[in-house]
Amino acid sequence: MMQFLQRTRQRGCKEERPNMTGLMEVLSNLLNYWFKRLSISLGCQFPSFNFCLKHKVISKQNATQEVIKQPCNYLSSQSSITPKVRASLVNLIVELHQMLQFCPETLYLTVAIFDRFLSQETVARVEGKLVGMCAMLIASKYEEVHKPLLEELADIWMLRYVTGDVVRMEKRILHRLEWSLNLPTTYMFLSRWINIEQPDEETECMIYFFSELALTQHYLIRVCPLRVAASCVYAARCTLKKYPLWTKTLQQCTRYLEPQLLECTQILVYAHSLAPKCMINAVYEKYSLEEYRKVALHAPVELEQLPLPVW
Numbered sequence: 001m002m003q004f005l006q007r008t009r010q011r012g013c014k015e016e017r018p019n020m021t022g023l024m025e026v027l028s029n030l031l032n033y034w035f036k037r038l039s040i041s042l043g044c045q046f047p048s049f050n051f052c053l054k055h056k057v058i059s060k061q062n063a064t065q066e067v068i069k070q071p072c073n074y075l076s077s078q079s080s081i082t083p084k085v086r087a088s089l090v091n092l093i094v095e096l097h098q099m100l101q102f103c104p105e106t107l108y109l110t111v112a113i114f115d116r117f118l119s120q121e122t123v124a125r126v127e128g129k130l131v132g133m134c135a136m137l138i139a140s141k142y143e144e145v146h147k148p149l150l151e152e153l154a155d156i157w158m159l160r161y162v163t164g165d166v167v168r169m170e171k172r173i174l175h176r177l178e179w180s181l182n183l184p185t186t187y188m189f190l191s192r193w194i195n196i197e198q199p200d201e202e203t204e205c206m207i208y209f210f211s212e213l214a215l216t217q218h219y220l221i222r223v224c225p226l227r228v229a230a231s232c233v234y235a236a237r238c239t240l241k242k243y244p245l246w247t248k249t250l251q252q253c254t255r256y257l258e259p260q261l262l263e264c265t266q267i268l269v270y271a272h273s274l275a276p277k278c279m280i281n282a283v284y285e286k287y288s289l290e291e292y293r294k295v296a297l298h299a300p301v302e303l304e305q306l307p308l309p310v311w
Contacts, residue, residue, distance in 0.1 A: 071115050071116045071221060071222070073218065073219070073221050073222045074118050074119035074120075074221070075218055077122065078118065078123070079122065080123070080124050080125035081118060081125065081128055083218045085128060086118075086218055087216050087218065088280055089129070089132045090111055090114075090215050090216045091216060091280040091282045091283075092129075092132065092282075093107065093110055093111060093114070093135075093136060093215075094107065094212060094216075094282040094283055094286065095282045096136065096156055096157065097110070098282075098286055099156065100148060100156070102140060102143070103143055103144065104187055104191075104208075105139075105143045105185070105188075106136070106139045106140055106144060107139075107212070108185035108186060108187040108188075108211075108215070109139040109143060109181070109185060110132075110135045110136045110138075110139040111135075111215045112183040112184075112185050113135040113138055113139060113173065113177065113183065114131060114132055115221055116177060116183065117131060117173045117176050117177065118131065119221075120176050121176060129157060129159050130159065130161070130166070131169065132157070133153060133157045133159055133161075133166070134166060134169045134170050134173055135173065136153065137150070137153060138170060138173060138174065138181070142181050150166060154166075184224070184225045185225055186211045186214065186225045186226075186228045186229040186232065187211065188225075189225060189226050189229035189230075190207060190208065190211055190232065190233070193229070193233065193250075193253060193254075196253070197249070201293060202240065202293045202295060203236060203237070203240060203242065205287065205292045205293045205295045206236035206239060206240055206295040206298070207232050207233055207236040208232075208287075208292075209236075209283065209287040209292070209295050209296055210231075210232040210235045210236055210268050210272070211228070211229065211232045212283045212286070212287075213268060213271050213272065213275070213283050213284075214228050214231075214232060214264075214267075214268060214271075215283075216271070216280060216283065217267055217268070219267050220264060220267060223264060226254060227256060227260070227261070228264060229254070230250070230254040230256045230261055231261045231264035233250065233254075234246060234250075234258070234261045234265050235265045235272075235301070238265065238269070238301045239272070239299075239300065239301050245258070246258040262306060265306060266303060269301045269306065270303065272296075272300040273300040275296065283296075284296045
């Protein structure tokens with residue numbers, strides 16, 4: 001133990017002003033050491049702790065640091081969860097999130113947990129709803145002050161359940177995620193950028209419209225959240241005709257050039273054009289409300305008006 005503390009102290013002496021990530025790493029190591037000792041003495045297994053921020057962050061130190069690998073486009077390996085099934089489940093998640101009035105972080109974390117779990121495990125179609133409900137339950141416990149009751153959530157999901165099945169699925173998901181829930185989402189980047197730039201209300205609503213629309217697009221599963229977030233900003237500015245479409249400030253903030261965003265932007269713009277006549281339209285209906293300045297009712301950008309993407 002003394003050797004561990006000496007190594008920790010030496011690590012801290014290298015920097016005059018250690019950052020929060022370094023402090024969190026020291027705290028994580030200390031907790032993991034004692035939980036390991038308890039596991040040996042009690043004969044049980046404790047989860048490992050990691051308080052370090054393991055996702056891509058927009059910061060002055062490193063704006064494009066990639067730590068967590070994005071899940072692959074897992075739908076090709078799933079026999080029952082097709083793109084249409086996934087889209088309908090995400091659509092249901094959006095509807096229930098709005099009904100329960102959860103904070104925005106819960107929505108994005110729910111979909112991130114859902115996708116990351118399914119990228120590692122194959123599930124039957126009948127389990128899809130259970131995975132979605134448990135992902136929302138885990139995300140609400142992580143983000144919300146008051147988590148919903150299990151019975152209430154199951155009733156809203158219209159799911160007949162056995163409590164043991166829900167608990168087992170929760171454990172299964174958490175073990176697959178290695179108990180790490182600080183997953184990168186587009187919302188964390190967008191909220192930071194909006195706090196810095198402070199755009200008008202209509203632009204802000206349009207950006208979040210595209211970011212929630214992106215959740216339903218299985219093509220964007222493999223794309224890192226920072227790039228999706230930047231594409232949402234670009235798509236919003238194109239739709240609202242905010243010139244210049246991509247400024248030097250945005251380029252410095254995201255480290256993306258305009259041509260690098262065109263592929264994702266085309267997917268978002270195409271999804272916007274299909275939304276009014278699509279059955280999976282929870283996001284479109286939500287952002288057609290006066291509360292969100294009816295931004296979804298804006299005419300979609302014509303694909304021909306966008307520059308050709310760099311494939």
